[in-house]
Amino acid sequence: MAFQYLNDRLHCESVDLKTVAEAYGTPNYVYSETILQRNATVLKTCFIDRGFKVSYAMKANSNPEILKLFHSFGLGMDIVSGGELKLAQHLGFTSDEINYAGVGKTLEELTLALEAQIAHFNVESEFELEQLNALAGSLGRQAPVLLRLNPDIDPQTHPHISTGLKTNKFGMDPDLISSILINPLEYPHIDFHGLHCHIGSQILNPQPFDDLIDYLAAFTAGLEQKGVELSDIDLGGGFGVNYHDAFEDILTTTPYLESFAEQALGKLGQYQLHIQPGRVLVANSALLLAQVLGNKANGDHKFVVIDGSTTELIRPALYDAYHAFYPHEKQPNSSTGDIVGPVCESSDGLAKGREISEVQTGDLVAFASAGAYASSMASTYNMRPLCPEIMVGVDGGIKLIRRRQTFEEMIALY
Ligand SMILES: Cc1ncc(COP(=O)(O)O)c(C=O)c1O
Structure with a gap:
């Protein structure tokens, strides 16, 4: 302790x-280095050792010493701004270890990330897709993309940190995603790798995650029937912690991590799975x-x-x-x-x-x-x-x- x-x-x-x-x-x-190491070890054992790619959501805490510690455990970075990209690059994260999420990215930020050849852009709107396609074309590049889906699932958390409901600004309508993926040639400079979801933060009840996995299993099966081939699914972050007892271990505060991983593998195991936890690693x-x-x-x-x-x-x-x-x-x-x-x-x-x-x-x-x-x-x-x-x-x-x-x-x- x-x-x-x-x-x-x-x-x-x-x-x-x-x-x-x-x-x-x-x-x-x-900060306690012991706790940071313990949290990273749990995430590594539950997810990386089961084949998931884990990107730490840098927004939760971007102190370079913490980022370097997580890097040493094999975690990549989930970034949401040009500044976070610069910090990840400065600390030696390689391009394939960086994913870029966020509901609004400027043309300057998209250009920086294209030039850095990051692993994935998690795209949240049609306008962003059009801008990214045009920029990638002008730079002679292909942009690797996951489309962020808004599944309209209630994460049962504080309204200010709910992101998976239709009334939240995040993600794209499932019908719009289907129509884009069925006609990918409309975006010749985009490589569509898969889907991303992040339904909210500080989620203590595992039910919304179960619902998300079931939703994605059904949605991807429907897409496959229409001939859409995807390789990656990013399930986001959101794992909650117990703020009432500061001295508890991560596996006590967030007991469902392992079963979440098993369930995701059972239902979506044909894809390269990703998660982007922030809070659970550092809170x-x-x-x-x-x-x-x-x-x-x-x-x-x-x-x-x-x-x-x-x-x-x-x-x-x-x-x-x-x-x-x-x-x-x-x-x-x-x-x-x-x-x-x-x-x-x-x-x-x-x-x-x-x-x-x-x-x-x-x-x-x-x-x-x-x-x-x-x-x-x-x-x-x-x-x-x-x-x-x-x-x-x-x-x-x-x-x-x-x-x-x-x-x-x-x-x-x-
Ligand atoms: C897209 C995205 N991924 C991951 C996270 C990390 O969430 P958490 O710290 O709850 O794990 C957030 C947080 O807002 C987010 O917006």
């Missing part, structure tokens, strides 16, 4: 988090470490004000997300209150109406499961510099994997 209380003080491995705060200040993110690998600025009350409503905020962890404000709260010094809960940051927004709260222990000015506190969609969604709102990221290694050593942004760097942009 990487994050744990030792002598009633919160540690990562054997490192007291107070040591990290003293060395790098707060707020900061503390439980980090804490947001912050310091208490003070306690206050408006009437009988209690607030703990800390130096961490929505600029470091936007998920509670964006999705009403729950992140477990741990004081650095373990003590029983004694009151109920909101834990809020200094940012000038009423939505700048990290926990609402939470049972909490007595914490005082200067105490350290942590929000768990801050490895996914935390640092990658961070902003500099209120001119708050991006905060440091620290990795505690498997050997117990501490490594700074992103330093704190300086005010000079922020001002230099102007």
Whole structure:
């Protein structure tokens, strides 16, 4: 167990988090290399060893040290922008290890990716297909494409992270996909390799995935009867984690990974299968470490004000997300209150109406499961510099994997 209380003080491995705060200040993110390795090992065993291609969805956390670690386990990269492409190339991911997803890609981004000869473009609209076909033709290339299908399946997750319903902007209508694949010669510079689906994120109930696999099995069988030959199916990401217990193992929080792989192989095993997980690989690998600025009350409503905020962890404000709260010094809960940051927004709260222990000015506190969609969604709102990221290694050593942004760097942009 990487994050744990030792002598009633919160540690990562054997490192007291107070040591990290003293060395790098707060707020900061503390990552456990042990957990990252464990998560990558599980994904490798469940999927890569069964013949799947796994591309990590870089948007979940794009720290280069984390990307390099995943690369060493054989994971490729699922990118959604020209910037993510540049980072993957910079880190030495080869062209066949990069897939490009996303509902809107600029002509400049499409050109960059064509020139990089990436493995797949996951195309989400007719207009994108037309633009890609024209660009590929002008560059004398063929573009390898998976068409992203919108299956109208409810992923049973928060509406802001549902992507597989007709009312979501993502993917293409199944009838449109059929008509494109039946007449592929209308797009002479596109090589149609297959289909892609990503129905949503933080999916805890495996039923929507079962429905997706059944849907794709029926849909591809129908296409085959019409003479359409496909080679690849990408089932996307979306595997959910338990945000209520930060200390749980990935196989406890997401117990259905293995059965998902088996089911997909059983029903779609004739295709090269792909997945693009993000959250499940990184969410439980980090804490947001912050310091208490003070306690206050408006009437009988209690607030703990800390130096961490929505600029470091936007998920509670964006999705009403729950992140477990741990004081650095373990003590029983004694009151109920909101834990809020200094940012000038009423939505700048990290926990609402939470049972909490007595914490005082200067105490350290942590929000768990801050490895996914935390640092990658961070902003500099209120001119708050991006905060440091620290990795505690498997050997117990501490490594700074992103330093704190300086005010000079922020001002230099102007
Ligand atoms: C196309 C695509 N693939 C993969 C992912 C990763 O999802 P998750 O982090 O839930 O695994 C996302 C997340 O939004 C996505 O949009």
